[in-house]
Amino acid sequence: MKAFAPRALNILRYLLLVVVIGFAVYYLVSQWGEVESALEVISWQSALLSFILVLVGLGFGTLSWVAVLNGLGPRVPALRASQVLLVGQLGKYVPGSVWSYVMQMELGKQYGILRPRVLVTALYAAGIGVVSSLLLGALALPVVIQNHPELLWLFLLLPVGLVCLHPRVMTFLASWVLKLFRRPPLEHQVTFPVVIKAVGWSLLSYVAYGAHLWILVNSLVDPDVGTLILLTGAISLGFTVGLIAFIFPSGLGVREAILIGAMTLLLTVPQATAISLVSRAMFTAADLFAAGIAILFVVIWKRRVSRETTAYLREEVRYEHSTDPARLGTASNGGRESE
Helix, strand or coil, X not given: CCCHHHHHHHHHHHHHHHHHHHHHHHHHHHHHHHHHHHHCCCCHHHHHHHHHHHHHHHHHHHHXXXXXXXXXCCCCCHHHHHHHHHHHHHHHHCCCCHHHHHHHHHHHHHCCCCHHHHHHHHHHHHHHHHHHHHHHHHHHHHHHHHHCHHHHHHHHHHHHHHHHCCHHXXXXXXXXXXXXXXXXXXXXXXXXXXXXXXXXXXXXXXXXXXXXXXXXXXXXXXXXXXHHHHHHHHHHHHHHHHHHCCCCHHHCCHHHHHHHHHHCCCCCHHHHHHHHHHHHHHHHHHHHHHHHHHXXXXXXXXXXXXXXXXXXXXXXXXXXXXCCHHHHXXXXXXXXXXX
């Protein structure tokens, strides 16, 4: 019975993964009709470059998450940590985005990373994302004040978030969460370089997302650098609002409202709506693509490690045979007899 439990748990993990991926694919397919009509007015060069920028932003965000994870304990290989995040975050497409955290904890446990450590990493990475998005979101204040003044209270979270990013505060809060799970506190304090690295990658992630949106808008009009700054702030703020609106799959509809409000300074409402739909589809496709690549790399990495381990064990056996005293003695006697 005890031997069956781990196998059953692995089966449940894979079933959960299939369900989560199914939700993400269903969401993308259900939106494709409107997205396809919107893509007709966007050049394929702009669409391709915009999609690449989404992947770049996703990569920067992953590096931010990995920096936090490795700042809270022993170093985890980047490929392994990336799979935990990129595959686990597909859970956000299931209504009630808590599934994203559940998936990350289960995948982390499968690789020997304690669930509490993964949870603390996910919470802090989310907090770093909120702080970064609010810093850049201030660039979109003119749009927020004009179209969504009710969102101004979000900026009250900024000073609180900055205080929580202090290494001593981070260490204290992380140890407190670990204590709730009856785990020992962190062995060392989170350092300033870890926080700076995580925030830096997070900021670069939002800048890439802003450039992605700017490229799409640029396919319809000719925006300037000021528009790039505005759209970067808008999409950054949209991510924070989408995170808070966790009852919707991946903040569905909430982020788009802010983006449409910003883009209507340059586009008509139908055009802005079309661009927001294309942007949402690209993010979903990028999430699925990145998760698939992460799984593929880990599979290749596992096979390589397995081959190297097998080769190493063979060498060990060969070495033991070559240095076995009994075999050496036999060989020596055989040599004398031949003489």
